Amino acid sequence: MRIRLLxxxxxxxxxGLASATAIAGAHQYRLRVDGLACPFCAYGIEKxxxxxxxxxxxKIDINTGTVTVTMEAGGALSEAQARQIVKDSGFTxxxxxxxxxxxxxxxx
Amino acid sequence: MKSRATNMNKxxxxxxxxxxxxxxxxxxxxAHGPLFSPAPETIWKDGTEITLGxxxxxxxxxxxxxxxxxxxxxxxxxxxxxxxxxxxxPYSWKEDDGARSNGPGDVTLSTKVQFWQxxxxxxxxxxxxxxxxxxxxxxxxxxxxxxxxxxxxxMGLATGYESRRWYWFASGVYRANTEGSGNLEKGDRQFLxxxxxxxxxxxxxxxxxxxxxxxxxWERSGPDRLDGVKVGDSGGWELFVSPVMWWTYRQYAxxxxxxxxxxxxxxxxxxxxxxxxxxxxxxxx
Numbered sequence: 001m002r003i004r005l006l007x008x009x010x011x012x013x014x015x016g017l018a019s020a021t022a023i024a025g026a027h028q029y030r031l032r033v034d035g036l037a038c039p040f041c042a043y044g045i046e047k048x049x050x051x052x053x054x055x056x057x058x059k060i061d062i063n064t065g066t067v068t069v070t071m072e073a074g075g076a077l078s079e080a081q082a083r084q085i086v087k088d089s090g091f092t093x094x095x096x097x098x099x100x101x102x103x104x105x106x107x108x
Numbered sequence: 109m110k111s112r113a114t115n116m117n118k119x120x121x122x123x124x125x126x127x128x129x130x131x132x133x134x135x136x137x138x139a140h141g142p143l144f145s146p147a148p149e150t151i152w153k154d155g156t157e158i159t160l161g162x163x164x165x166x167x168x169x170x171x172x173x174x175x176x177x178x179x180x181x182x183x184x185x186x187x188x189x190x191x192x193x194x195x196x197x198p199y200s201w202k203e204d205d206g207a208r209s210n211g212p213g214d215v216t217l218s219t220k221v222q223f224w225q226x227x228x229x230x231x232x233x234x235x236x237x238x239x240x241x242x243x244x245x246x247x248x249x250x251x252x253x254x255x256x257x258x259x260x261x262x263m264g265l266a267t268g269y270e271s272r273r274w275y276w277f278a279s280g281v282y283r284a285n286t287e288g289s290g291n292l293e294k295g296d297r298q299f300l301x302x303x304x305x306x307x308x309x310x311x312x313x314x315x316x317x318x319x320x321x322x323x324x325x326w327e328r329s330g331p332d333r334l335d336g337v338k339v340g341d342s343g344g345w346e347l348f349v350s351p352v353m354w355w356t357y358r359q360y361a362x363x364x365x366x367x368x369x370x371x372x373x374x375x376x377x378x379x380x381x382x383x384x385x386x387x388x389x390x391x392x393x
Contacts, residue, residue: 032229034227034228035225035227035228035231035232036230037230037231037232037270037271037272038140038270038317038356039311039312039313039314039315039317039356040140040317040356040359040361040392041140041149043358043359044151044155047152047155047393048152048153060313061312062272062312062313063272063310063312065229065230087189088153088154088188088189089152089153089189090150090151090152090189091227091232092225092227094229
C-alpha cells in the first residue's frame with residue numbers, strides 16, 4: 001500500500017515537473033509588423049522566421065498586421081533579433097510582446 | 109560595298125518592327141506591382157523570385173503587318189531587403205509581312221535599389237531606382253531580327269503605395285539605345301506610367317488573394333537613325349489603358365493584362381499597335 005502510494009506520488013511529481021518545464025520553455029511572442037499589406041510579400045516573413053533556430057511555428061494575421069512566433073522548448077527570441085528578421089523581410093517591427101503562458105502558469 | 113539604298117531597304121523594316129517590340133519595356137519584374145510598368149518593390153534578403161512569362165504584340169498599318177510572341181524567364185535575387193539583381197532571358201517568335209524567325213533574343217541584366225520606405229500599420233510607401241542593360245545576344249541577321257545588335261541601357265524611378273485595400277504606382281523610364289548592326293541606331297525612348305489598384309476582398313494570409321489594377325502607359329520614341337540619317341517613318345508616341353489582374357496564393361502568383369491603345373501620334377507611315385497582352389507565372393522562395 002505504502003509502496004503503491006509512493007509510486008503514485010513519484011509519478012505525479014514527475015508529471016508536474018515536466019508540465020512546468022514545458023510551459024516555462026514554450027515562449028511565444030506577438031509582433032506587430034508595419035507595412036504588412038500583401039500576403040504574397042508577407043511570405044518572406046514566414047520564410048525568415050521558419051529558418052530561425054528555435055522557432056517552432058509562426059502564424060501571420062495579415063488583416064491585423066500581427067505575427068505570432070512560437071518557440072521550441074527552451075528557445076527564446078529577443079526584440080533585436082525579431083527587428084532584424086522583420087527588416088530583412090522588407091517590413092518594420094512596430095511592437096514586440098511576450099505572450100504569457102496558460103492562465104496561472106509562468107510562461108516566461 | 110552595299111549602296112546606301114540597299115542598306116536602307118534592309119534595315120527600314122526593323123525600324124518599324126523595333127518600335128513595336130522594343131516598346132515592351134517594363135523594368136525589373138515584381139509580382140507585387142504593375143504588369144506593364146515598373147514597381148518599387150524588391151524581394152526580401154536572400155529571397156529568389158522566378159518569373160516565366162509571355163507577351164503578345166500585334167501591329168498593323170503603314171502597309172505592314174507584324175506579330176510577336178516572346179516567352180521569357182526572369183530570375184531575381186535579393187542581396188538585401190532593399191537591393192536586388194536579376195537576369196531575363198527571352199525567346200521570340202516574330203512575323204513581319206510574311207517573313208518569320210524565332211530564337212533567343214537579347215539578354216537583360218538588371219538591378220533595383222529601394223531608397224525610400226515608410227511602413228504604416230497595413231500600408232507601405234516605397235521608392236526605388238533601377239538600371240537594366242540589354243545585351244546584344246539575339247540574332248540580328250535574321251529576318252525579322254531577333255536581336256538589336258546594340259547594347260542599350262534602361263533606367264528609371266518608381267514609387268508607390270500599397271495597403272490592404274488600395275494601391276497606386278507611378279514611374280518614369282528612359283531607354284538609351286546605341287548603334288547596332290547595319291549602322292542602325294533606334295531612337296531613345298521615354299515611358300511614363302500611372303497605376304491604380306484595388307483588392308476587392310480582404311482575404312486572410314493563407315487564402316488566395318486577388319488585386320485588380322488599371323494602368324495608364326505613355327510611351328515616346330525618338331526618330332531612328334540609319335547611317336546617321338533620320339528615318340522619316342519612325343518616332344512618335346502612344347498612350348495605352350491597361351487592365352491588369354494579379355492572383356496570388358502563398359508563394360505563387362499569376363499576373364495577366366492587356367494594353368489597349370487609346371491615343372497616338374506617330375511620324376510618317378508606321379505600323380500602329382493593335383494590342384499587347386502579357387501573362388506571367390511567378391514563384392518565390
